[in-house]
Amino acid sequence: xxxxxxxxxxxxxxxxxxxxxxxxxxxxxxxxxxxxxxxxxxxxxxxxxxxxxxxxxxxxxxxxxxxxxxxxxxxxxxxxxxxxxxxxxxxxxxxxxxxxxxxxxxxxxxxxxxxxxxxxxxxxxxxxxxxxxxxxxxxxxxxxxxxxxxxxxxxxxxxxxxxxxxxxxxxxxxxxxxxxxxxxxxxxxxxxxxxxxxxxxxxxxxxxxxxxxxxxxxxxxxxxxxxxxxxxxxxxxxxxxxxxxxxxxxxxxxxxxxxxxxxxxxxxxxxxxxxxxxxxxxxxxxxxx
Amino acid sequence: xxxxxxxxxxxxxxxxxxxxxxxxxxxxxxxxxxxxxxxxxxxxxxxxxxxxxxxxxxxxxxxxxxxxxxxxxxxxxxxxxxxxxxxxxxxxxxxxxxxxxxxxxxxxxxxxxxxxxxxxxxxxxxxxxxxxxxxxxxxxxxxxxxxxxxxxxxxxxxxxxxxxxxxxxxxxxxxxxxxxxxxxxxxxxxxxxxxxxxxxxxxxxxxxxxxxxxxxxxxxxxxxxxxxxxxxxxxxxxxxxxxxxxxxxxxxxxxxxxxxxxxxxxxxxxxxxxxx
Numbered sequence: 001x002x003x004x005x006x007x008x009x010x011x012x013x014x015x016x017x018x019x020x021x022x023x024x025x026x027x028x029x030x031x032x033x034x035x036x037x038x039x040x041x042x043x044x045x046x047x048x049x050x051x052x053x054x055x056x057x058x059x060x061x062x063x064x065x066x067x068x069x070x071x072x073x074x075x076x077x078x079x080x081x082x083x084x085x086x087x088x089x090x091x092x093x094x095x096x097x098x099x100x101x102x103x104x105x106x107x108x109x110x111x112x113x114x115x116x117x118x119x120x121x122x123x124x125x126x127x128x129x130x131x132x133x134x135x136x137x138x139x140x141x142x143x144x145x146x147x148x149x150x151x152x153x154x155x156x157x158x159x160x161x162x163x164x165x166x167x168x169x170x171x172x173x174x175x176x177x178x179x180x181x182x183x184x185x186x187x188x189x190x191x192x193x194x195x196x197x198x199x200x201x202x203x204x205x206x207x208x209x210x211x212x213x214x215x216x217x218x219x220x221x222x223x224x225x226x227x228x229x230x231x232x233x234x235x236x237x238x239x240x241x242x243x244x245x246x247x248x249x250x251x252x253x254x255x256x257x258x259x260x261x262x263x264x265x266x267x268x269x270x271x272x273x274x275x276x277x278x279x280x281x282x283x284x285x286x287x288x289x
Numbered sequence: 290x291x292x293x294x295x296x297x298x299x300x301x302x303x304x305x306x307x308x309x310x311x312x313x314x315x316x317x318x319x320x321x322x323x324x325x326x327x328x329x330x331x332x333x334x335x336x337x338x339x340x341x342x343x344x345x346x347x348x349x350x351x352x353x354x355x356x357x358x359x360x361x362x363x364x365x366x367x368x369x370x371x372x373x374x375x376x377x378x379x380x381x382x383x384x385x386x387x388x389x390x391x392x393x394x395x396x397x398x399x400x401x402x403x404x405x406x407x408x409x410x411x412x413x414x415x416x417x418x419x420x421x422x423x424x425x426x427x428x429x430x431x432x433x434x435x436x437x438x439x440x441x442x443x444x445x446x447x448x449x450x451x452x453x454x455x456x457x458x459x460x461x462x463x464x465x466x467x468x469x470x471x472x473x474x475x476x477x478x479x480x481x482x483x484x485x486x487x488x489x490x491x492x493x494x495x496x497x498x499x500x501x502x503x504x505x506x507x508x509x510x511x512x513x514x515x516x517x518x519x520x521x522x523x524x525x526x527x528x529x530x531x532x533x534x535x536x537x538x539x540x541x542x543x544x545x546x547x548x549x550x551x552x553x554x555x556x557x558x559x560x561x562x563x564x565x
Binding site: 220221222223224225226227 | 314401402403404405406407408410416418
């Protein structure tokens with residue numbers, strides 16, 4: 001499972017090798033093309049899965065997200081593609097404290113998903129309205145100029161109103177329950193252009209947060225009414241973790257990230273966790289102005 | 290210090306979020322079956338020639354009624370509906386409606402209860418799902434994350450159906466419409482095993498079989514694997530257990546386990562034979 005990039009890319013194992021080959025080739029080319037200008041600087045840091053934010057009035061536009069630095073330690077952003085399915089979403093992060101080695105941040109977001117809007121791409125999407133609200137506390141430790149370690153615990157509240165087929169969205173709907181995840185990102189700056197990251201994510205537990213009623217009619221003679229409060233801990237996804245290895249290249253305004261991960265994929269933004277481990281890519285292009 | 294306070298505040302927000310929990314569901318209380326469960330642990334009377342006729346009479350009256358009304362299949366159908374619903378829910382079946390629902394899968398892995406209502410087939414040559422005309426069976430079953438609660442319960446509301454050519458109606462013993470039952474499934478039975486092992490029932494029902502009416506205020510155990518009933522036969526101050534399918538096949542008494550043959554009208558435990 002992995003937040004951040006590769007939105008919508010959940011690959012089968014069969015597809016993964018081709019993408020791996022292509023990714024490795026591209027990475028090799030880019031590694032060889034060292035730029036004279038480097039922007040992995042003390043001031044400009046990787047903001048995904050860390051406590052760091054954009055600088056004041058910085059604008060990030062990329063394949064997956066738009067973000068804006070409202071003021072120095074505060075960014076506001078949105079995931080782009082969900083809007084195609086009328087899924088309003090917003091996230092923010094506030095780096096509320098920093099010294100030479102440590103940065104602390106608070107983040108949060110809100111997604112409003114109407115699964116009926118996804119029926120064009122998944123007929124089993126159901127008709128649920130899902131409110132997703134992730135909240136995170138982030139801490140980044142700059143060990144030296146080359147190494148930074150970030151720890152981000154994330155609690156995601158999921159409230160579902162309506163019926164949802166748990167097998168919808170390639171099984172991601174099965175993970176549409178509130179959950180607590182712990183992420184750890186280790187960054188190694190090889191040069192001023194190139195950095196490598198290792199991102200580990202672990203689902204500590206998941207549980208639903210609302211009681212509910214539903215009625216089913218298995219046949220014409222039988223009616224079954226259920227009154228329940230889901231209090232399930234992580235029953236399905238024991239030891240659900242993922243590891244993502246990526247390379248991040250940064251030039252004057254352009255940034256490029258590529259990598260590959262394996263494990264229980266995490267749907268970015270909403271933090272729904274896939275029940276089965278998969279190989280997944282990490283790909284992002286973004287500009288910071 | 291101010292920085293430390295901010296850090297603590299941030300941590301507090303995350304912890305607060307983690308503590309958000311759902312309200313527990315108030316399950317309706319299950320009937321107390323502790324006494325009958327205890328009674329079925331062991332017999333308290335011996336089988337001998339003095340009580341042979343009592344055994345014969347009791348076995349036939351009870352077994353005949355239970356078989357005539359097809360109670361084993363009636364109860365198993367209701368329980369199976371509950372089990373199927375749970376298992377289907379875990380597999381992601383979407384058949385829900387309601388006011389506020391979370392995912393069916395998650396709910397059924399949580400804590401709560403379900404109520405199964407089955408419309409009875411009626412007396413016509415073909416079953417008809419007509420609740421008003423044919424009555425219904427209600428079954429309540431609480432559950433947790435690990436399985437159904439030990440005791441299920443419910444009742445029969447003017448439930449009309451037929452077994453072969455025999456017309457049956459189950460209703461309250463007071464002449465009212467609702468005859469009650471409770472069942473003990475066992476402790477810590479996983480969902481997938483529910484209904485597969487012996488279930489101990491307590492019935493308080495008026496059963497009409499054709500033009501005969503019987504008050505079925507009794508307890509008995511149904512073992513679906515052997516399609517046998519186990520029920521108490523009261524003699525004097527104590528009781529022993531009779532085992533029967535279509536006919537009497539055994540007795541468990543304080544003086545041992547007997548195998549019985551209706552053809553030879555005997556029950557035998559080694560060299561000890563009781564004739565009736």
